[in-house]
Amino acid sequence: MLFCVMPAAVSLVCKTPYRPLPRPLAADGDGEASFTYDSVQRRLPLIVESVIDKNSYSEALQADLRSLAGEIAAGEPLKPLAAPSAEWEDALAPLLAAGDTWLSAPWFVVENYLYKRMLELTDGPTGGADPFAAQKAESLDGAAAAFADMLSAGLTEGEMLADDTGELCAALEAAGGEEVVVVLDNCGLELVSDLLLVDGLLRCASPPRRARPVFVSDVVEADLAPTLAWLEEQGGGPLAGRLRDALADGRLLVESPEFYTGPLPFWEMPDELHARLAEAALVLTKGDANFRRLLGDLHWPHDTDFADLMREYWPTSLAALRTCKSGVLATPS
Template sequence: MGCAGQASPCPIQQVRDAFPYGRRQHEALDALLDEITNGVVQPLAPADHDHERWTAWGQEHFGRSWYDVPFLWAESYFYRRLLGAVGYFGTGPWQRADPFAPFKQAELRGDAVEEELQALDALASVPAEERATALLHASLWGNRADLGFRVSAGEPAVADAAVPVLVSDDSATLWQLLPAGTSATVAVVADNAGRELIPDLVLIDHLLAHGHAERVVLHVKPYPYYVSDAMTADVVDSLRRLIEASGEAGRIGGRLWKAMAAGSLEVRTHPFFCAPLPYEEMPEDLRKECAGATLTILKGDLNYRRLVGDRLWHPTVPFAERTAYFPRAVAAFRTLKSDVIVGLEQGTLDSLQRSVAAWRTSGTHALIQVRP
């Protein structure tokens, strides 16, 4: 969470500094920080709209130190409490005001995004297969998307060229599931807004424009989660950023806007996406949605942990084994930022362990894993 250990900037202080909140919000944020640092996990107030839901999810954890509860649960509950502290769910003037919006907007309007959008012009004239690979890698690398947009850039360099940057690559299987001319429905579960969501949208445009999907459903968070997770408002902001751009980026934005109007691109959300639960426990309505999709693509590190189980598996445990419960074909796009990983070949694992000290968490390696 970046507060207790201060390994990264504390979201509480970031949010406090980014908005002219009043005394009530400042006191609530200070109390939350003190609780995390010195106290025990407190339940939501009985009047809170989701009190019963979190009581069920957290009954084993309330009254314990924040340091002693499962990390996945603590992360989710922390951001729920942060929203409560700033009045996001209340009836006052800060109702539904995204406390992370300034950070998302700064990234979306930054020079890096402008360069990446301009780089799309060069891709417009390359063969479709080559362009598809570049866009797939752009979506994979997320906030390092410029490495994927440029066909000539390839993958980011690491110290040992013998160690693959893509530790697992099932992209060929993905394209086999989505041949051109198919009537497929693809579900994409988004991760971050800004520099990650834009390449996701560009990839979605490619799937639709080249007949790899007849329909795409983009799933986003129902409320602010972590600092940069995407919501519907972030999708709209990203589409506007594309449309305002010149060249190929603007044309992509225009196609996506029309696709939403026509229903071939749909944005949806579900409370489960902010739940501290693994996908194995997804509710029946969401399970039916995934069962109805030809392929569900889960983006990012947190979705990966929820997909395979947030525990330290042996890295060679098969990805198909850990995702056997998923109702239909599933793919994971993920840069490695936590210790959880499955589906590696023993030779790849040996090379990584010999050559790269922090390969699991440094963000310098990535994977595309698919279970047909």
């Protein structure tokens, strides 16, 4: 799906959409046959187990992580975070007061809460290594083969629910040398593909010195160095060099607001992030998780007009690219 929204009027303040909000996706509420239930009850514990398998943690830490995985699978009540931010404290307070469990709490909150719980266990008091570093390295090692598979598989145009490619191209052309924000999703092959996109934006912008694509996601700058090194090993030295130059002279920025690993929908983004995105000529979001955040991970009627909903709170032009995984859906105009 590729949605492109050119707002008729810019939202100057970040606010909840005008219309009544439907209920959030949740494992119990969506039922055992749903993708939501499977994701929480089966997939999330597997994520914890994979972190144990890929890291040389002490026996005590492994036991703590396995206990966390058991909490999820058993649908136990949520627990307070050890040192929550104000955002997390506000989000968790009503869920803790109501005795919500991993299965009854909103799915989007639960997913992000899992990573906070894992980091509390693995970071220690002064921070620590990325628990997903080994998996990121493996995904990068497999990027070449995955890219070849994508090329040989061909396009599945018949399965596109929405395709605003023409509108996106027009928006990029209209942006000229203005700032474009790319909100990322995953490392590995996806980050490699995103770097190709950003390189194209940097090279095609006119005037080129004003083009400043911005990465905004949980893919932090530390993830770029091994990816650029991998590109060089694969014969992509000129591409890696151009991107390093763009980072050095400020045409390419990498930003990692904590909001992107938090429990809130985009319409509750902090004022400073809202203002930051409003400065861009275009924001391009990628992935199912970012699409879910755009729609608040709520059960909108599937005939909800995506563009109309975004115009109620989004501050600039928007393109949203996602592969449908969750049940969150809206329609093109």
